[in-house]
Amino acid sequence: MNISEIEKKWQKKWQEDKLYSFDKNNLDKKYYLLEMFSYPSGSNLHLGHWFNYSLSDSFGRFKRMQGYNLFHPVGFDAFGLPAENYALKTGIHPKTSTEKNIAIMERQLKNMGTTYDWDYEIATCKENYYKWTQWLFLKLYEKGLAYQKFAPVNWCTHCNTVLANEQVVQGFCERCKHEVVKKNMTQWFFKITDYAEELLANLDKLDWPEKTKIAQKNWIGKSEGAEVDFYTENNEKITIFTSRIDTIFGVSYIVLAPEHELTLKITTKERLPLVQEYIYQASKKDEITRQSTTEEKTGVFTGAYAINPATNKKVPIYIADYVLSTYATGAVMGVPAHDERDYAFAKKYNLDILQVIDSQGSAIPFCEYGKLVNSNEFDGLDSKCAKSKIIEKLQAQGFARRKINYKLRDWSVSRQRYWGCPIPIIYCEHCGVVPVPYENLPIILPEDVDFTPDGTSPLAKHNGYLTTTCPHCHKPAKRDVDTLDTFVCSSWYYLRYPNAKNFDVAFDKEFTNKVLPVDKYVGGMEHATGHLLYSRFITKFLRDIGYLNFDEPFKSLVHQGLILGTDGQKMSKSRGNTINLDNFIELFGSDCLRLYLAFGFNYLEGGPWNENGIKSISKFLERVERLILKYDYKSKRTVFENTSAENELEYVLNNTIKECTDNMESFAFNSAVARIMELVNAIYKYELQENKNLYLIEECNKVVLKLLSPFTPHFCEELWQNIGENYSIHNQQYPTYDKTKLVKSQIEIVAQVNSKIITRLNINPNLTAEQVKEIALAQDKIKNAIANKQIVKAIYIPNSLINLIIK
């Protein structure tokens, strides 16, 4: 078989016939399969792409054969920094290089032999896409969920742009690994925090990996507690947040964040210089050292005191940079006996340590729940009960209320870069912030822009873009010169696919509500707290404004594993451990690589690349080809009486179908292929019979081809044609199994005495436990093992074993 020839031949034919077209008029049994779209980088598809896309494609083919109307679109996340950086280096415009790269990837994805329906292709940098990203921005603005704020933002010193919290990795830029600092700027934010509770609560409904749900849960960071007002001697109100109000009788000090609005106001005159110096030092500290848990806790006394409303005792007020101004109220109560940080702080500054939870002899700080002590009328209550009682009392006095806080921050979306979606906002001296009217969309990203990074937005330097007229008063006005975070583009792309060619709306409500949600979403774990969270937020928002009738975009999610270099390290150009696939594909073909990737790795785990097996897959395919082409499928066969050999083959046949179906469903592709190999082996074995049922062999062979066709689509299509079957194998029904063939008349089970294997028995599986026990007891080996001991118990597990317990 000339591999490259037949692969090209069938790809062409499939495309001409639109074999994999989505039938948009038949949505009752649709299946929306989606891989996270990728950034069009310049080089060829790498191993990771192949692993991800080819196997997900096999899954899609499996679903098609099960009778689903498969919607399997593809597109490109085409805005972003790499193209811009590449342009700075080479002088090639981002648009040019991106378009070229998309063309390269399109060609290669087609060469892979995928089921993509190219009629629904999208690229986020195309006007017809980003027009609707701008529409989404305006909708969010209209509903008050896109807002501007002068606030400290994460600034990457290397990329010269703002980053979202989700893009900062341990104080460094996720993309370029350079330092990220805080900078005060006016920026656009999306109010994802409005959805914190639903984003958290709905996680339970999702068929997602548990670890991903936990990652989102931790990221949202819900904390239930109470706000308590402490008043200073000058009657300034300091509101603190605590999740441990049961320890309020143990408060020995209050701490404010250095940036807290009251710090300077309450500080006494003589302490002012010290406090100011501390605030200055804290502001200079970069985010990394400030966020380090190992950093020693520092602080400074303000000279002021506050009254603990529970005890009426005076406690000193400190400021310390371990308290974050961005979380809750930016003020906390210090309970050294029951909190690690407070304990360290109290030790250092010689503050009281009052135990108010019985530690049962454990050392202080004791941070668990327990029974209250030294807490007046609450003594003896357990923490949980005391919490509500204390809140109730303080609430009645007007000092406290229940409060829930989240770690989740609003999503900052302004970027001071060129290659992104322009923000459809105009600033008018008379009218203020004016959204671009919907009918004026898209705001086109101009091409003749100097985007050398200098800390300002490149679009600010483009006069034709910057200056415009106000849509209200028609006086001269200026455009917002930032572009949107590319995660905005990708937060709704799954809605656009079914509507890729729709020029009138972002998405047609009725149609989209039928095609969505995505039934199976495949992509990397690295998006757990970024893209996957943003997309859920946007879906919920669009639902709330009446555009969608579902709550969650991705019903079921799978993370593919990572293929590592042969050294077990993550593949990267700098490590020099990347794999060039061109040779393999040329030598063995795309089918062979696809099958090898399916068989050689656990899809959900990945692992180090190892090319040893690829040749064996090629041999396996040749073995299949020899087997298939040995028979004349059109000649008449006579009736054949089954002997045990036929029964055995039929058993393997049906068992293979059953196991294969289950394995495909759970992305256990390696096991699915193993089962197919077993069937092939069984057919070869059966062939050695003198008297054989050719019809049965031919039926088995056809099943082999069908089961294998999701993995090696060209190869199977070719053989399907060669044996005279009708085009196309990919439109065949996935094989189903006959339960009755899985019932054996004799099975081998294990006979144990005291859980130790003594012998094996061939029995009829329908026998009762008592009958099996008798058979076991008749065996000499069993008799010897039992000797003259007493049988106290017999455990019979049908199809598996009998275990006799003796004493």
Next chain:
RNA sequence: GCCGAAGUGGUGGAAUGGCAGACGCGUCGGACUCAAAAUCCGAUGUUGGCAACAACGUGCGGGUUCAAGUCCCGCCUUCGGCACCA
């Protein structure tokens, strides 16, 4: 520090609490061949034994169970994620 995942032959990897190592690779043996390759058949966890067989065996130490790779407790190692969140 916290959260999560993983640790199984020479090797990639399988195992709803029920015969560990499916299926491959590799290795060894046989058939075919003048020979080699390819192909087909078979063996292959370790140790001891000619063998039947026996003992041991899923990172380490305990436990639950008739039965543990799988469940529980305590560690070690590796890889991810989060990191002063009151």
